[in-house]
Amino acid sequence: MKVLAIASKGGHWVEMLRLTRAFNDMEIVYVSTNKNLAKTVIDNKFYVIPDSSRWNKSQMIRSFTNVFKIIRIEKPDFIISTGAAPGLMGILAGKLLGRTTIWIDSIANVEKLSMSGRLAIPIADKIYTQWPSLVDSKVEYAGNVLL
Numbered sequence: 001m002k003v004l005a006i007a008s009k010g011g012h013w014v015e016m017l018r019l020t021r022a023f024n025d026m027e028i029v030y031v032s033t034n035k036n037l038a039k040t041v042i043d044n045k046f047y048v049i050p051d052s053s054r055w056n057k058s059q060m061i062r063s064f065t066n067v068f069k070i071i072r073i074e075k076p077d078f079i080i081s082t083g084a085a086p087g088l089m090g091i092l093a094g095k096l097l098g099r100t101t102i103w104i105d106s107i108a109n110v111e112k113l114s115m116s117g118r119l120a121i122p123i124a125d126k127i128y129t130q131w132p133s134l135v136d137s138k139v140e141y142a143g144n145v146l147l
Contacts, residue, residue: 001027001078002074003076004078004080006031006080006090006091009032009034012083019080019104030044031046031048031067045074049063050063051063051085052085060089068093071090071093071094079101080102080104081120082105083105083116084106084114087103091103091123095124102124102127103126103128105129113139127140130145
């Protein structure tokens with residue numbers, strides 16, 4: 001199986017790296033917003049996409065277009081993201097291309113899901129929170145990534 005793991009730089013990336021043990025028997029292709037992060041996943045394919053946010057719509061379109069192409073090239077079995085906006089673009093592109101999609105909301109969002117996490121609810125196949133208090137009919141808790 002092949003997984004496409006998408007996360008923005010910073011805390012989202014750290015959380016994604018903490019998940020890698022869950023994919024031991026799978027091929028992992030990483031996507032992020034900073035080319036220097038390739039050094040942290042040396043034995044894996046790594047792609048860079050433009051960073052984006054809700055304040056820069058043109059960059060979001062570029063992120064979406066780039067990750068859409070990556071998904072078509074790599075043909076992953078599923079796509080997972082820990083955030084933020086570029087990860088949401090990956091979840092959207094993956095869903096449009098018929099891939100299984102998983103969103104894991106950041107542990108930093110204690111009182112409510114992130115904006116990207118809330119937007120992912122109607123798109124992603126699975127949504128996970130790292131806080132039991134945020135569970136509802138569409139959001140699951142299975143533990144947290146950063147202990």
